[in-house]
Amino acid sequence: MKPFSYVVPKDLAEAAAAAAQPDTVLKGAGVDLVDRMKERLQTPAQVVNLLPLRRELAGVARTADGAVHIGALTTLTELEQHAELQDPALQALRQSAGMTATPHVRNRATVAGNILQFTRCWYVRSEAFHCLHGGRGPTCLAVTGENRYHAVLGWLDCVRVHPSNLAPPLLALGAEYTTTLAGKERRRALAELFPAEPRAQNPEHTLLPGEIVTALHVPKQPAGARSAYCESREKQTFDWATTACAVRVVLQGGKIAAADLVLGAVGPNPLPRPKAAAALVGEAPSAALFQKAAELAFAGANPLAHNDYKLTVGKAIVRQALDEATR
Amino acid sequence: MNARTPQEDVKIRVGYKALPGQKGDRLEERTVKPAAGDAPPWDAMTQFALVGSDVDRVDGLAKASGRAKYSYDVTFPGMLQAMILRSPVPRGKLTALELDEAARMPGVQAVVALKEVGNKVRFVGDAIAAVAGVNLHAVRDAIERIRAEYDREEHNVDYLVADDAPMVDEKGAISEDWPADEGMTAALLEAKVTHDATYRVEVQTHSSLETHGGVARWTGNDLEVWLSTQATFGCRGELARALQGKKIDVGSVTIHSEFVGGGFGSKFGAGIEGLALCLLAHAAKAPVKLMLDRFEEHTTTGNRPGALMQARGGVDAEGRIVAWDWRSFGHAGFSASGGSVAVPNYYTADAKVRRNHKDLAIDADPPRPMRAPGHPQGWFGAELFLDELAAKAGVDPLTFRLNNDREQIRQDQWRFAAERFGWAAARARANEPGARLLRGVGLSSARWGNLGNPGRPAHGITCRIHQDGTVETRSGAQEPGVGTKTMLSVITAEELGVDLKLVKATVGHTGDPSGPASGGSTVTPSLAPAARHAAFLAKQQLCELVAKHLGVPAANVTCAGGLVGLGKEQLRWAEACKLIGPNPIDVRGQRFANYDSKPFHGSQCGVQMAEVEIDSWTGFVRVTRMFGIQDCGLVIARKLAESQVLGAMIQGVSYALHEQRIMDKRSGRMLNGDFLRYKITGVRDLPELECHMHSIANGHDSVGAAGLGEPPSVASAAAIANAVFHALRAPVRHLPITPDKVLKALAQKG
Numbered sequence A: 001m002k003p004f005s006y007v008v009p010k011d012l013a014e015a016a017a018a019a020a021q022p023d024t025v026l027k028g029a030g031v032d033l034v035d036r037m038k039e040r041l042q043t044p045a046q047v048v049n050l051l052p053l054r055r056e057l058a059g060v061a062r063t064a065d066g067a068v069h070i071g072a073l074t075t076l077t078e079l080e081q082h083a084e085l086q087d088p089a090l091q092a093l094r095q096s097a098g099m100t101a102t103p104h105v106r107n108r109a110t111v112a113g114n115i116l117q118f119t120r121c122w123y124v125r126s127e128a129f130h131c132l133h134g135g136r137g138p139t140c141l142a143v144t145g146e147n148r149y150h151a152v153l154g155w156l157d158c159v160r161v162h163p164s165n166l167a168p169p170l171l172a173l174g175a176e177y178t179t180t181l182a183g184k185e186r187r188r189a190l191a192e193l194f195p196a197e198p199r200a201q202n203p204e205h206t207l208l209p210g211e212i213v214t215a216l217h218v219p220k221q222p223a224g225a226r227s228a229y230c231e232s233r234e235k236q237t238f239d240w241a242t243t244a245c246a247v248r249v250v251l252q253g254g255k256i257a258a259a260d261l262v263l264g265a266v267g268p269n270p271l272p273r274p275k276a277a278a279a280l281v282g283e284a285p286s287a288a289l290f291q292k293a294a295e296l297a298f299a300g301a302n303p304l305a306h307n308d309y310k311l312t313v314g315k316a317i318v319r320q321a322l323d324e325a326t327r
Numbered sequence B: 001m002n003a004r005t006p007q008e009d010v011k012i013r014v015g016y017k018a019l020p021g022q023k024g025d026r027l028e029e030r031t032v033k034p035a036a037g038d039a040p041p042w043d044a045m046t047q048f049a050l051v052g053s054d055v056d057r058v059d060g061l062a063k064a065s066g067r068a069k070y071s072y073d074v075t076f077p078g079m080l081q082a083m084i085l086r087s088p089v090p091r092g093k094l095t096a097l098e099l100d101e102a103a104r105m106p107g108v109q110a111v112v113a114l115k116e117v118g119n120k121v122r123f124v125g126d127a128i129a130a131v132a133g134v135n136l137h138a139v140r141d142a143i144e145r146i147r148a149e150y151d152r153e154e155h156n157v158d159y160l161v162a163d164d165a166p167m168v169d170e171k172g173a174i175s176e177d178w179p180a181d182e183g184m185t186a187a188l189l190e191a192k193v194t195h196d197a198t199y200r201v202e203v204q205t206h207s208s209l210e211t212h213g214g215v216a217r218w219t220g221n222d223l224e225v226w227l228s229t230q231a232t233f234g235c236r237g238e239l240a241r242a243l244q245g246k247k248i249d250v251g252s253v254t255i256h257s258e259f260v261g262g263g264f265g266s267k268f269g270a271g272i273e274g275l276a277l278c279l280l281a282h283a284a285k286a287p288v289k290l291m292l293d294r295f296e297e298h299t300t301t302g303n304r305p306g307a308l309m310q311a312r313g314g315v316d317a318e319g320r321i322v323a324w325d326w327r328s329f330g331h332a333g334f335s336a337s338g339g340s341v342a343v344p345n346y347y348t349a350d351a352k353v354r355r356n357h358k359d360l361a362i363d364a365d366p367p368r369p370m371r372a373p374g375h376p377q378g379w380f381g382a383e384l385f386l387d388e389l390a391a392k393a394g395v396d397p398l399t400f401r402l403n404n405d406r407e408q409i410r411q412d413q414w415r416f417a418a419e420r421f422g423w424a425a426a427r428a429r430a431n432e433p434g435a436r437l438l439r440g441v442g443l444s445s446a447r448w449g450n451l452g453n454p455g456r457p458a459h460g461i462t463c464r465i466h467q468d469g470t471v472e473t474r475s476g477a478q479e480p481g482v483g484t485k486t487m488l489s490v491i492t493a494e495e496l497g498v499d500l501k502l503v504k505a506t507v508g509h510t511g512d513p514s515g516p517a518s519g520g521s522t523v524t525p526s527l528a529p530a531a532r533h534a535a536f537l538a539k540q541q542l543c544e545l546v547a548k549h550l551g552v553p554a555a556n557v558t559c560a561g562g563l564v565g566l567g568k569e570q571l572r573w574a575e576a577c578k579l580i581g582p583n584p585i586d587v588r589g590q591r592f593a594n595y596d597s598k599p600f601h602g603s604q605c606g607v608q609m610a611e612v613e614i615d616s617w618t619g620f621v622r623v624t625r626m627f628g629i630q631d632c633g634l635v636i637a638r639k640l641a642e643s644q645v646l647g648a649m650i651q652g653v654s655y656a657l658h659e660q661r662i663m664d665k666r667s668g669r670m671l672n673g674d675f676l677r678y679k680i681t682g683v684r685d686l687p688e689l690e691c692h693m694h695s696i697a698n699g700h701d702s703v704g705a706a707g708l709g710e711p712p713s714v715a716s717a718a719a720i721a722n723a724v725f726h727a728l729r730a731p732v733r734h735l736p737i738t739p740d741k742v743l744k745a746l747a748q749k750g
């Protein structure tokens, strides 16, 4: 690690002021960040530890309008076990938190940190390689190299995948996020946190320097809403997903009245698949319907040399998620 | 027990009593001639007080509580930290190396070159220079300031396109003709059913939790090194020679290695990191610690090599193997050696047999031995081939093994395992048509063969009995976590007839008597008889003291069950030991040669069975249960023996399903050189595991122990691969069996 100054803020205002200084990074639990700093992949001059703000920024609560407020520093374990989330509509969130990493990672890792974690691409995560990401090199090394864990969908010039477990269910549930920057609070749809064009030179998120995520909000779900999250992996613990799918459906009179479907771990962003979701609306759940939705979810896929298995696996995961959500 | 030395012939019973649920003991009589002064032999009839029981690992608590100090934990005041600069170039020549700037960096105390300008660079990770300084951050800063330049040459890290590699078709099968052999052609022509297939395994790294390295401290010309090693004595010699080669005047070299966090075959040498450590400590005139990081551990300390293997063979109308043709290509590193593959030979005793192997060089870190070198690879290929052949011939895999396996011990083991595992029912169970989850069961044999390092009388054990009644048993050999200290304690306590708690075993200091490297399952069979001999000698001395005290003839005094004496005149152990005085009884036992007579069996046999459940939608394989029966000669500490077997099965699951080194071909660099992307089986991936220890009296020395490092690691991956074949009704011929390969196999089956 390179020497850096370490800020332990007393309140959000102090954190925000420190975060606004140049060459500064924010730290949640540091599970991802500290790893990168140890390997000198990131060498900031200043680190602002957000954990002292847990009193303000952690915790889950139902608000007056029936929405769920999730503090940015809530841990994955808290999310998995919280009483306010025991609703079948929010099952996907609990499932995705509970499947992440290992118990000791989940006991530390924060919701914001999970969504904002850096990609796992093994080229950009090694100081030995200089790829197109962030302009460190001339080309994407994965697209012509070893890419079994890389993208099959929605990629442009960088085939990294978005590794977060929490992003797909939050998107499927229509979540919003609040940030603070220069004393101003903003609340936006979660989709806006991810770049519209996930190119190599664009960061994986749209936060401005110094901008702090303070909370996530899951809107009140309509009657009959249910959700599920499924993922494929090569190992059952201590591993990231190879494909993931979060779905939310609203069941009315045995039919699907509304649906959202988001894929994870298959593209540079978590990927909402509106056409696949639309195909479900107005239909009664069935294996054939799920198969059709799965095909649509992966329509336009463009797999690489070593990852076409992700199409078969990913479709199975979509079917399984739909099955679990409608059971 | 009579404390007199038997020097005449002794009749013993060798073999084993019927396995539970089976009939008929397999016992034979042997006449053996123990060496003068050795303890009388234990045999199949010996009633033990402690041997074979469920004792706890003697250092289990120390390890679990963190009190055990590994080399990684050793610190001294003023100790420096160190790192190695590694080549980023897979092949070429070092053309410039400038260390001055690094040496001037703040906190840096020593910089040494490990290569000279003009030397070849052989792989990404080849050691170039090393730096010691006050902390790792300062050292890393200095490493970044070393200017090393290379003349880069074209490289290749893919053995399948190496110069001598065979041609392979798009499905991965070797497409080159078999070398001509008329006998083989004839044997295959005569066979009723034949089969020909190609198998492949990927590189697995040892992944010891404690990385390579240690701490070195000089006192004048005398060097002490706390080293994470599997071979204290080998490393002592290696370091002394290497330092002399660097013109350093070495008085003595002492290695300390009390606790080692795993080695699995990768830690026989001190290596370049060991030498760098001593050079830095010498130059800095301060103790230096150098432990490799996880990436270095994955990429510079050896591996279990990958292999491409092809088998063809045939059976006659009775289902007997009549032809067995085998060729394999080993995934060696730049050394072009160490990639060889072993296959079972007990199925093909009457067959026309041919075996060929070739190692293919690539520009990468070379293999090192790893738990049964060559065996898990070859058994995977061979046993899966046998199942495919059996399926073609319409024979159940178990029946096929029973028809062809020529070893009696394993015949009993096959039947025993089948009974315990519920083979027939599990094998007959069909998967429902269209079912998402597919189940299957598979089996494999195992063999590993040796009965220790006989004829090395230099191998010894010190046994001391102190006046407070405590007993020491000491070996200068190391213990990489396998249970050596427990084994020495049990043998010593058994021979002396005392409570295990009184015995303290110490290993790993080269000031103590020498022992073998922890490799090839040789330590237990080599040191158990020496430990017994030492305790036997110490007991004689104690009996003499007691005899004198009681005024009875020493020859008839016994020492057993915590009592020493003759007839009704018995002293409690503690009372007897008070006769010893301030200087302990201090003797050295030796490892005599094995008896001249033929042992009951000269190797170790085992059988494993596995059940898998496969998600046919996602290709995900879960091993749901495994059973193993394993012989290791005399079982000394049952729980530890079982732990060796279960641990090997876990490693086997990992080898079968998860582990593989993934190389970036362009840079020659490993991409998954950490524990996040290099996948090792985790707790949730583990099956229900069960094993049965098959104790066999081989009658080859006074104890009759065989080792247990390698034997149980031969069969696991093969059994799992066969279970996958059964579940899918299509083989996956390439380890690890990852979801993509399962889906491909299902798709090809249609």
Ligand SMILES: Cc1cc2nc3c(=O)[nH]c(=O)nc-3n(C[C@H](O)[C@H](O)[C@H](O)COP(=O)(O)OP(=O)(O)OC[C@H]3O[C@@H](n4cnc5c(N)ncnc54)[C@H](O)[C@@H]3O)c2cc1C
Pocket: A025, A026, A027, A028, A029, A030, A031, A032, A033, A034, A050, A072, A099, A100, A101, A102, A105, A108, A109, A110, A111, A112, A113, A114, A115, A116, A117, A118, A163, A164, A165, A166, A207, A211, A212, A213, A214, A238, A239, A240, A241, B676
């Ligand atoms: C063995 C292992 C397995 C894993 N498996 C999975 C898995 O299956 N699925 C999965 O999703 N993840 C997995 N992870 C990753 C892990 O979940 C993340 O690293 C963790 O959630 C990051 O959270 P953190 O609080 O530690 O974030 P940090 O490491 O502290 O921060 C991560 C990033 O977010 C930024 N950040 C953090 N908080 C804020 C904020 N409030 N506002 C603005 N920016 C912020 C930081 O600046 C940094 O860039 C695994 C990790 C390990 C070690």
Ligand code: SF4
Pocket: A121, A122, A123, A124, A131, A132, A133, A139, A140, A141, A142, A143, A157, A158, A159, A160, A200
């Ligand atoms: S996928 Fe993106 S991060 Fe990975 S090598 Fe390509 S450009 Fe770099």
